[in-house]
Amino acid sequence: MNNPDWVTRWKEGRIGFHRPEFNESLLKFWPQLDVSQTQSVLVPLCGKSLDMIWLRQQGLEVVGTELVEMAVASFYQEQNLQPEVKDFQTYRHWQADDIHILEGDFFALPENSLQSPVFYDRAALIAVPSAMRKQYVDQLLRAAPNLQEGLLITVEYDQDLVQGPPFSVEEDEVRTLFSPWFEVIKLDAHSSFASTSLKEKGVNELVEVVYKLVRK
Numbered sequence: 001m002n003n004p005d006w007v008t009r010w011k012e013g014r015i016g017f018h019r020p021e022f023n024e025s026l027l028k029f030w031p032q033l034d035v036s037q038t039q040s041v042l043v044p045l046c047g048k049s050l051d052m053i054w055l056r057q058q059g060l061e062v063v064g065t066e067l068v069e070m071a072v073a074s075f076y077q078e079q080n081l082q083p084e085v086k087d088f089q090t091y092r093h094w095q096a097d098d099i100h101i102l103e104g105d106f107f108a109l110p111e112n113s114l115q116s117p118v119f120y121d122r123a124a125l126i127a128v129p130s131a132m133r134k135q136y137v138d139q140l141l142r143a144a145p146n147l148q149e150g151l152l153i154t155v156e157y158d159q160d161l162v163q164g165p166p167f168s169v170e171e172d173e174v175r176t177l178f179s180p181w182f183e184v185i186k187l188d189a190h191s192s193f194a195s196t197s198l199k200e201k202g203v204n205e206l207v208e209v210v211y212k213l214v215r216k
């Protein structure tokens with residue numbers, strides 16, 4: 001995972017993954033999670049996703065993690081929130097209105113530093129190159145060992161047409177990665193929009209796949 005590339009992408013505005021509306025699958029499938037007792041949700045590799053606003057509107061504390069300062073600053077600015085910012089050893093903690101973002105390398109977050117019992121992964125796993133995906137899942141559980149449930153949204157398309165990210169992550173791989181810890185339940189698969197940059201490279205259609213993960 002090349003961190004300078006992400007900084008450059010944000011600087012140059014190459015953020016086709018960012019959506020100006022809430023994710024429809026989040027709205028549709030979040031109620032299928034058993035979140036009635038949950039107070040906090042983890043959003044790894046959160047960018048400036050509006051989905052954090054929707055999750056906050058459900059009464060949850062939101063804890064995002066994001067590498068790029070510009071993404072974090074833009075999130076709070078665009079939401080007219082004035083964050084408090086504190087420096088810790090491996091990350092900077094931003095927070096306003098119970099939306100916390102840990103700015104820094106997700107892979108460097110200390111063990112047990114995240115307490116949320118639920119996570120929401122949209123375009124996080126699929127942003128990670130294949131060689132690092134096991135490390136991503138290991139680190140998710142190392143930093144947030146109390147995770148009990150998650151909603152995971154991936155994409156599948158012909159990876160021969162274009163290098164990711166986003167990477168196409170097939171169901172078999174999702175099962176291999178998560179099934180040591182979670183029951184993997186496929187909730188939905190539907191065709192979805194391809195960003196302009198993917199379309200330019202010949203990807204006209206991709207399938208968005210939604211999974212519910214329940215800790216074993």
Ligand SMILES: C[S@@+](CC[C@H](N)C(=O)[O-])C[C@H]1O[C@@H](n2cnc3c(N)ncnc32)[C@H](O)[C@@H]1O
Nearest residue numbers: 006017045046047049066067105106122123127
């Ligand atoms: C494809 S985007 C998805 C953002 C968000 N989940 C969304 O749905 O809009 C992936 C995000 O992960 C961030 N990122 C990449 N590597 C990271 C790392 N090692 N630690 C934390 N964030 C990272 C990028 O800066 C980018 O904002």
